[in-house]
Amino acid sequence: MARIAGSRNQNLVLVRVTVPAVSAATTSFGIDVGGSGMKAAPVDLELGDLADDRLKIATPQPATPEAMAGVAAELVAHFGWSGPIGVAMPAVVRAGIAMSAANIDKSWIGVDADALYSEATGCEVHVVNDADAAGLAEVRYGAGADRKGVVIVLTFGTGIGSGTFVDGVLVPNTELGHLEIDGEDAERRAAAAARNRDDLSWEEWAGRVERYLQTVEKLFSPSLLIVGGGASRKAEKWLPHIDIDTEIVPAALTNEAGIVGAAIVGAMAEPLI
Ligand code: BGC
Numbered sequence: 001m002a003r004i005a006g007s008r009n010q011n012l013v014l015v016r017v018t019v020p021a022v023s024a025a026t027t028s029f030g031i032d033v034g035g036s037g038m039k040a041a042p043v044d045l046e047l048g049d050l051a052d053d054r055l056k057i058a059t060p061q062p063a064t065p066e067a068m069a070g071v072a073a074e075l076v077a078h079f080g081w082s083g084p085i086g087v088a089m090p091a092v093v094r095a096g097i098a099m100s101a102a103n104i105d106k107s108w109i110g111v112d113a114d115a116l117y118s119e120a121t122g123c124e125v126h127v128v129n130d131a132d133a134a135g136l137a138e139v140r141y142g143a144g145a146d147r148k149g150v151v152i153v154l155t156f157g158t159g160i161g162s163g164t165f166v167d168g169v170l171v172p173n174t175e176l177g178h179l180e181i182d183g184e185d186a187e188r189r190a191a192a193a194a195r196n197r198d199d200l201s202w203e204e205w206a207g208r209v210e211r212y213l214q215t216v217e218k219l220f221s222p223s224l225l226i227v228g229g230g231a232s233r234k235a236e237k238w239l240p241h242i243d244i245d246t247e248i249v250p251a252a253l254t255n256e257a258g259i260v261g262a263a264i265v266g267a268m269a270e271p272l273i
Contacts, residue, residue, distance in 0.1 A: 029079070034090075040079070068104070087266075089128070094273065102159055138251050143250070149167065152220060154177075160191050170272070213242060224246070
């Protein structure tokens with residue numbers, strides 16, 4: 001409360017003063033599950049950045065629900081975190097339930113991941129697809145901020161993930177990495193992993209990515225394409241070889257988009273449906 005002097009009738013007027021301190025509502029916690037590591041950090045949701053150094057623990061092999069929930073509990077304990085948590089997973093996620101499992105153990109399929117992680121950590125946890133998480137971070141804080149229309153964030157790594165947004169609102173689980181092109185699953189030919197597997201130069205690989213992006217362009221007429229994932233850290237090597245009609249830019253939050261996006265979902269009152 002504060003006093004305002006000099007009001008006309010000379011009475012004292014009391015008003016509430018809001019202190020812009022960091023509260024639980026502006027800090028969340030994100031865990032990003034990858035094939036090799038589970039990375040985590042508290043996240044400042046006002047800045048869209050990590051609020052502490054991130055910690056990475058190797059993804060258990062096999063990456064079963066119980067083993068991964070155990071690692072999540074370790075990550076949370078390391079930071080002494082007790083607030084909301086989001087977990088980005090390489091899986092289709094509906095209402096907290098894993099409906100698929102890419103590069104994690106197939107026993108995840110059908111598991112109530114929200115409930116499992118919540119029980120293991122003692123916190124309220126919401127799970128989200130990894131590319132949806134990266135997309136949420138890009139659209140709120142990065143290359144897609146304030147962009148209208150259909151914005152598609154594509155992550156190139158072991159697979160191809162997609163986060164699709166209409167006027168900033170997520171259309172969850174679009175799975176555009178699995179478009180069938182020339183009778184083949186697109187991510188098998190054009191994921192970043194295919195470059196190593198097939199021993200391709202950056203330019204050769206860019207040719208495959210271009211063909212893929214042209215298909216996405218034809219089907220969705222996006223206003224902006226954002227390319228993320230590991231390959232976006234070397235965008236200068238391949239992006240200049242891509243010739244498409246749509247505006248295309250590299251992701252801005254390359255390393256931390258998954259953690260930041262997971263934290264956004266963790267702070268939501270309800271799971272994504
Ligand atoms: C999976 C997606 C995931 C992407 C990136 C794909 O194989 O189907 O759910 O987002 O890989 O990890």
